[in-house]
Structure formats: C-alpha cells, structure tokens
Amino acid sequence: MSAANRPTLVAGLVAILRRDLLLAFKRPGDVLNPLFFFAIVSTLFPLAIGPAPEQLVAIGPGVVWVAALLAMLISMNGMFLGDFEDGSLDQLILSPQPLPLLALGKTITHWLVSGLPLVLVSPLIAVTYQMPFDTIGVMMATLSLGTISLSLLGSVGAALTVGLNRGSALLSLLVLPLAMPILIFGARTVALAASNDVVSAGIYFLAAYCVLGLSLAPFATAAALRISNE
Amino acid sequence: MTELLRGSGLTLLRGDRCLFRGLDFALHAREALQVKGPNGSGKTSLLRAVAGLLDLEEGQVTWRGQPTLGHRQAYCDELVWFAHRLGFKADLTLVDNLRFEAGLRRTRMDRFDEVLERLGLGRLTRLPLRSLSAGQQRRVSLARMLLADARLWLMDEPFTNLDAAGQALVLELIDAHLAEGGACMLASHQPIVLQGTLKSLVLQ
C-alpha cells in the first residue's frame, strides 16, 4: 500500500473549519437565529423600563452584554449535536488528528458563526442605547474577547450534555455560573468606558481569560466528547 | 504473519449487564475475524471497545504489541471505522465529505476516481448525501474505507441496507484488503464466506 503522507495538524484544523463553515452556509438559520435573538432581547428592555435616555445609557452596556451572553447560549447546544447524531463524532474521535485540535476547530467555527456576528451587530444596538462612539469601540473589544471565551466555555458544556435528551436546559445551568466572570468584566468595563474611566483592567482580564480558555478548554472538551460518545 | 491486533481479558459492563468477561482474540495480517452472536449480545459494543470508543472494565487491546490506550495516535493512524451510522454530513456532497476525510487521516486521493467508479458513485458526486438512498450512503462509507490508507478495517454490521450485489461487493473488497496484507474485524450475524482466512468469535 503506497503510504500516503499523514495530514498535518493545520490541515486537520483547516479541514474541520472548512467543513463546518460550509455546513453553516448551507443552513443560514444557525447564523441568523442568535442574531435575531440578540436584537430582540436588546429591544425588550427599553419597552420594559421606558425610553428615558439617561436610564437607557445607564443600562446600555449591561443589556447588550446579557443579550449577547444569552444569544451565544442558545446556539451552544448545537455545537456537537449534529456530529453526535450522524456518527461523525465517532470518526473524529478515531482519527489520528488529536481530538482537542478538532474540538478547538469546532469551537472556532461556533464563534465565527454565532459570536462574531454579534460583535458586528452590537454597534447598531448600542446606538439605540445612546452609547457614545468611543464606548462602542470598547464594547466591541470586550464583546469579541468575551464571545471567544464564551464559545470555549460553551464547547465544554455542549460536549458534556450532547448525549442527553434535555441537554440544552442543563447546558445553561452548567455554563452560566462559569460565564459570570466574563459578564462581570465585560459589562462593567463598558460601563467604565461610558463614564470615561480607565478600562485596561477589564480588557486585560478578558484577554487573559481568552488565553486560559484557548489553552485548557479544548482538552476538557475532548475528554467530555469521549465520555458522552460512549 | 505478523500479529496486528490482540484483545486479552476483555470485560465490558453496560449499565447492569456484563456483556462479556475475560474475552481473548488475536488478529494477524491477511486475516478476518467475524464476531457472531444474537442481537444485543454486545457485538457492536465489543467493536466499539476495540476501536477505543468505549472504556473497558478490564483487559487490554494491543496494536502491534503496544496498548491502544497509550498509543492512540499510532493505532488510529492505521484504523478505519465503518459503523451503522453514516459518519458523514448529510447536507454536504460526497466530494466535500471525502475531502474532509483527507484532512483527518492518510487518504489515497490518487485512487479517488477509481474507487468511486468501482462503487458506482461516479455520477453522484455533486448531490448532497441526504438525497442518496441508504444503500448508496453505505457505499459512500465504503469509499471512505477504500480511500483510507488503513491496515485495520473495523466494520459493524457491514451488510445492512445493502442488496445482494452490494454484499458481494463488500466481501470482494474485504478479500482484496486481506490480500494486500490488511486485517479486518467485523460484527455480523450473517454467515459469510471469504477466500482469505476467516476466524470467528461467538458472543453469548
């Protein structure tokens, strides 16, 4: 048998990114649902609390961040569900490519599909909350770092609950407590920016959490996938 | 003949039931091993345990003398898994799915067209797998196996959803694989006949 050469790690990552992004374009619902949810939740608060500008400015950062967190939450459940049901997960686990790398690939796809669009749409929402422009810049920075960390946390939760029939309710119970530090630093940093305070502390923390997640979460996700796929 | 796969003292519990205890088997190059037994006797679980998808209660599986638990990458590098479920994305086309495989394991893409012709999938490359029949989808899984540069074929019920011609084709492919020095372990309750040596392992 002519020994074909083994694909490199990068080839494996690119392969899984390419496949999942292709899948995402075939099912645009996965991209648009979190976005619609994010927009709708953000408009609920002014209706509930009233249109007074000074109130909106005060709650703006918090609302945008909570809406983003919840929008990410509803799309986390589907991260491995498709692969679990059609048997692709068996193939991923039994491939020579390390499973943490493949899990990282899926997490990156999840962020590209449901995290990044939130960051890009968030300025529109922020404008409805009369948020000044430089605060919007800080908000987008914290949101992009925060959504990456949420995807990483979500991948562990999704892998743990993929095989369970009422997994999505359980997933939010597992992920939300762990996501609180991200919410705290994200929302409060934007609020600090609104009162033009120093924001570097928050952004450094979110960046640090991102790096911690990037280095640890894939291994936890890989272990959880092996366990759930039994 | 070099010994490729060996299972020693395999014990597997599923919930309350003990599926098998102290099971031993050996598989050499150019050999096929058929796991027989009534439905629910743990044939699939044994194969999944040998592949490494299930944790064994006791016992050890070795590949080329090395335990598969510790040397997972070397084992998976020479293994291809053929399961009940398709293992491919139904929304994507045959080409996209097989190209994804090339990113996962050593694949002989040079034999791509030849394999598709042999499996009668030549005209279906542009269709999403969702629109293929069950038999055709099984052939796509067979295509993965043929393209994979793998010495060990682990096959779980390879003959379901296949018509007589399809089943004969599978036997033919296994024989060809054995002739090339490969090995095959399959779970099936159907009686099968191979040119190559066929051992069997019966579960209660």
Place this chain on the structure above:
Amino acid sequence: MWTFFHKLASPPHFYDISARFIPWFAVLGLLLIGYGTVAGLFFAPADYQQGDAFRIIYVHVPAAYLSMMAYSIMAVSAAIGLIWRMKLAHAVAAGAAPLGAWFTFLALATGSIWGRPMWGTWWEWGDPRLTSELIMLFLYFGYMALRAAIDDTTKADKASAVLALVGAVNIPIIHFSVEWWSSLHQGPTLVREGGPAIEPAMLYPLLAMIFGFTFFFGALLLARVRTEVLSREHRARWVRNMMMGESA
C-alpha cells in the same frame, strides 16, 4: 505507608475501615460543636462594634469554609478518578457534592441573616463573599444536575469529574472577579471579626466550631461515600456476601 493507601483504595477494605471512623468523627464533631456553641454564645465577649450579632460567625465561617473544602475534595477526587480510573475516587466526589451544597446554602443563609442587622438588607450585593457563595451554590446545582441527567453511573462519574475540574479552575477567577466587581462601587467597607486578630476568648470557640464542623462533615462524607461505593460495587461478590450475611 503505601500499603495502607493501596488497601484503602480497594472498595471492600474501604467499606470496613471507614465504618470504624464514622462514629469517632461524629462524636468528636458533636462534642467540639457543643463546646463551641456554648462558649461562643455565652462566654465569648460581645464584639465592641456588632454586639452579640457577631456570634453568627460561629456558624457562618465554618459553613463557608466547608463549602470551599467540599468543592476542593470533589475536584481532587475527580482528578484522581479520571487519571487513575478509581471508582472509589468518583464515589468520594459523588458523596461530597450534596454535602457541599447544603453547607454552601447554610453559609449563604447565615450570611444574609447576619447582614440584616448589619446593613439593614437581607441581601447585600456589596459583600463579595456572599455573591461568590451564591455562584458556588449554582456550581453545586450544575454538578448535581449533570450527575442526575446521566443514567449510567460510570459515565456520570466521568462527565461530572470533568465538570468539577473545569469548575475548580474557575472558582478563583469567580472570586477575583466578584471582588473586583464589588470594589468598583465601593460597597460598605466591612469590618468582619473573622480574622485571627480577634481576642483568644472569641477565637477558641471559632476554632472549635471549625474543627467540629469538619469532623461532622468527615463522618457524613464517609457515610455517603460508603453508600456510593456500595451502589457502584453492587455486582461484586463481597457485596453479595455482606448482604446475605446481613439478611440471613
């Protein structure tokens, strides 16, 4: 030394050995708690600032301490269980979780009861410790919910072990972020007499209560772990002999 641990690791030996420790831990625990309660409530001098309300620390501090200790026991035994595939370690984690949740709830409740006279509200967001305890309680609920959602015991053990480890990594981060969060809006600066700087007469009852709680917790944990070991080893011969011996 190692033979002791090795023996302890095998379920039947653990089942017998632990049976002997439970009564000792329980009695010792109750005695210490008895002394601590009486000394703390009646003999320790009142706090010059908070008056007698400070006596609530004699239950609040041990409970908070236990809630942390229980989670670290869960995390360590989860790691041992995953790395060395030891059922006993998973049994310890399974046994420690409900206890940890109970004591976290207790720490929360006594903390908010204590807050009522001090700050006038039942829930003081300004106190980072209270908020961290609350998040800890959610972590326990998440752990127990995951364990309950999976029927197969060994699978539930492994999945919840991964969750416990992920939670353990996040706990210091949660504490840090809640501290930072509460420092932002200068919550009421709290003078809490919990530290060792307090007078000996106040301190001894507190130490007695902490050790008392710990022994009591130890007795409860061993009892629960024995049950978990039994349910995991129900197919083993030693369980059958023991059950036969008992019912015969």
Place this chain on the structure above:
Amino acid sequence: MTEMFAMGNYGAYVWSSFGLTAIVMLACVAQARSRQRTVYQQIETRLKAMESAE
C-alpha cells in the same frame, strides 16, 4: 437568665442562624440515611431477582 438569651436584642438573628444550622445538619444526616436505604433496597431486590432466576 432571660437576658442571656436576648443576645443584646439580636437574639432573633443569632438563634435563627444556629437553628438553621441544626436543621441543615439534620437534613444532611437524613438525606445520607435515605440514600443508604434506597441503595440497600435496590441491591436486595436485585439479589432476590438473581436468586429466583438461578
């Protein structure tokens, strides 16, 4: 004697805290005991089923 229990009019808070502690401890013991009983029963029913099967 009564002012001993008044706890400098914080009595309600102090005693409710200690009362709650006692309740939680009893709840832990009760939960552990009931869990033990259910596991025992499970094993016994399984052993009886096995015996009748043999």
